[in-house]
Amino acid sequence: MTKTDRIVLDVLKGQTAPTPPIWIMRQAGRYLPEYRQTRQTAGSFLDLCYNPELASEVTLQPIRRFGFDASILFSDILTVPHALGRDLRFEEGRGPLMTPIEPEEIDGLSNIGGFHDKLAPVYQTVGRLRTELPAETTLLGFCGAPWTVATYMIAGHGTPDQAPARLFLYRHPERMDALLTLLAARSAEYLIRQIEAGADAVQIFDSWSGVLDEASFERCCVRPVRSIVEAIRKRFPDVPIIGFPKGAGAAYDDYRQKTGVDALGLDWSVPLSQAQRLQKDGPVQGNLDPLRLVAGGTALDEGVDAILNALADGPFIFNLGHGITPQTPIENVQRMIDRVRAWPSSANG
Numbered sequence: 001m002t003k004t005d006r007i008v009l010d011v012l013k014g015q016t017a018p019t020p021p022i023w024i025m026r027q028a029g030r031y032l033p034e035y036r037q038t039r040q041t042a043g044s045f046l047d048l049c050y051n052p053e054l055a056s057e058v059t060l061q062p063i064r065r066f067g068f069d070a071s072i073l074f075s076d077i078l079t080v081p082h083a084l085g086r087d088l089r090f091e092e093g094r095g096p097l098m099t100p101i102e103p104e105e106i107d108g109l110s111n112i113g114g115f116h117d118k119l120a121p122v123y124q125t126v127g128r129l130r131t132e133l134p135a136e137t138t139l140l141g142f143c144g145a146p147w148t149v150a151t152y153m154i155a156g157h158g159t160p161d162q163a164p165a166r167l168f169l170y171r172h173p174e175r176m177d178a179l180l181t182l183l184a185a186r187s188a189e190y191l192i193r194q195i196e197a198g199a200d201a202v203q204i205f206d207s208w209s210g211v212l213d214e215a216s217f218e219r220c221c222v223r224p225v226r227s228i229v230e231a232i233r234k235r236f237p238d239v240p241i242i243g244f245p246k247g248a249g250a251a252y253d254d255y256r257q258k259t260g261v262d263a264l265g266l267d268w269s270v271p272l273s274q275a276q277r278l279q280k281d282g283p284v285q286g287n288l289d290p291l292r293l294v295a296g297g298t299a300l301d302e303g304v305d306a307i308l309n310a311l312a313d314g315p316f317i318f319n320l321g322h323g324i325t326p327q328t329p330i331e332n333v334q335r336m337i338d339r340v341r342a343w344p345s346s347a348n349g
Contacts, residue, residue: 008070008138009200011283011315012240012263020308020316021069022340023140024333026323027062028074031330034061045090046082049075052124059129063137065330066337070138070317071129073194075122077144077205080186081153083118084109100156100164103175109182116193123197130198138201141194145206145245146183146224150176162211169216176220184224188231195236203242203265204228207322210247210267217251222258229260242285246322256281268321272310283315288336290320296332304339312343 007021029035038058042048049055059074078096082088087099116123129139147165155164169176191202209221229241244265245255252274256264266275266286278284292303307318318340324333 006069006136006138006200008140008317009240011317012138012201012242014283014315016313016315019341019343020312020318021138022318022337023068023070023072023138024320024324025072027066027068027072028058029324030326031324031328031333032061032065034058034065045076046088049079050121052121052128055121055125056128056132059125060132063133066333068137068337070140071133072140072142072203073122073126073129073199075125075142077142077149077207078152079119079122080143080149080183080190083112083115084182084186085112086153095158096152098152098156101153101179103168103172106175106179106182109179115186116189119190119193123193126194126197126199139199140242141191141199141202143187143190143202143204143228145204145209145221146180146187146228147212147220148206148208149183149187150179150220151208153179162208165208166211166216169220180220180224181227184227185231188228191228191232192235195232195239199239201240201242202232203244204261206243206245206248208247209245209251210249214251217248218258221245221248221251222255225259225261233260244285252278263315263317265319266321270321272306276310276314279311279314279316283317284311285317285319287319287321290322290325290328293320293332293336294325294328296329296335300332300336301339304336308340308343 007017011017011021035058038054039048042051042054055074059071062068063071078088089097091097133139151162151165154168204225206221212220225243240262242263242265243259243261246267263283263285264278266284268287268289270287275284288303292299
């Protein structure tokens with residue numbers, strides 16, 4: 001592969017790289033001093049997300065510092081409900097806060113105008129990034145999966161087990177279906193616009209899929225994501241789609257087949273034996289425990305090596321099993337990158 005090849009994109013299309021490419025979720029974030037400085041300049045978190053110049057800057061920061069093989073758009077999964085007219089703010093120590101949606105309000109979301117106008121700054125950010133990124137860097141767009149986005153809309157904030165959304169599902173199943181259908185349609189449009197603006201591939205984050213029982217997982221996670229994938233395929237049949245159903249456990253086994261995603265993002269709880277089985281059907285991405293990266297040293301090295309030994313001989317992108325945490329030492333990130341990029345020589349110690 002030459003320096004101008006977008007290796008992550010090649011792997012997403014089924015190739016095996018001699019050395020696995022690497023990027024990490026939340027790679028533009030609070031662990032970087034340059035991010036914290038830009039965040040201060042921007043004002044609020046949402047102001048940062050909707051400022052193409054500053055959002056591009058923070059997206060580029062980890063590429064400049066570490067040379068990751070992919071860059072993921074800096075934004076937030078809740079821009080979609082925000083563009084649908086829901087209030088949204090972020091408070092330090094509390095995260096996103098919204099007014100909980102009532103069952104009778106869901107149909108009215110279909111009548112909200114100006115959806116793409118509100119998200120225009122995000123599309124502008126993607127366009128800027130495509131011109132400013134190195135030629136070999138894959139540009140990833142993303143959205144939150146309908147279920148995960150719905151959990152925040154229903155509770156109004158993050159919760160440990162998303163009990164408000166699960167109760168909403170059991171008490172108002174038809175209203176939940178309506179909300180998920182609407183979010184799937186809008187999310188598909190959102191991703192298509194990102195691709196039109198220059199994204200090479202997209203990732204769908206279902207961060208809360210692991211709280212659902214089997215029947216609810218099928219209804220709330222599989223069906224809406226399949227709807228998004230089908231809509232994208234009609235417009236861009238060759239653009240790779242990564243699905244990340246965090247905590248899905250055994251449901252990972254047929255998630256690719258049921259949703260149609262090209263690649264599977266694996267959380268750190270997925271056994272490497274299961275990851276190897278999943279890799280037989282196509283690319284996988286993951287799945288280092290983010291706290292190994294915080295710990296560093298032997299814990300980090302052993303975690304990296306175990307994953308590479310299991311998965312590097314197939315289509316594989318090295319990543320964390322969830323987002324990097326703010327307390328992560330920068331030197332540990334560099335150590336991880338160096339170890340991955342030394343593969344396969346690092347296999348011998």
